[in-house]
Amino acid sequence: MEYSMFERLPLRSQTESLAKDGIVLGRRQYKEWQVTLYSLNGVFVELWAGKAAQVISTFKKSANAVAVVDPYIEQVDFQDFLTPDF
Secondary structure, X not given: OOHXXXXXXXXXXXXXXXXXXXXXXXXXXXXXXXXXXXXXXOEEEEEEEOOOOEEEEEOOOOOOHHHHHHHHHHHOOHHHHOOOOO
C-alpha cells in the first residue's frame, strides 16, 4: 500500500495494515501512552495507544531516521545483535 493511501485510511484500517504489513522497530512508554514504532512501506509510523484512545502518526519520507528512532534506543538490547566468539 502506498504511503499517501495509508494516511487516508480510517484508523481501524490503518491499525489492521500495521498489524499485517508493519515491522515493529521499537516500543517505549511516554506518560500514559504505549508508543510503538513501525516501518511500513519505507516510512516510519508510530502507534500511540492509551487507555481510551489510539493515535497513528506518520513521518515524512524525508524525516531524519536517527531523530525518529532516538527515543527508542534505550529499549534496544544490543546484546541480542552480538554473536559470541567461540
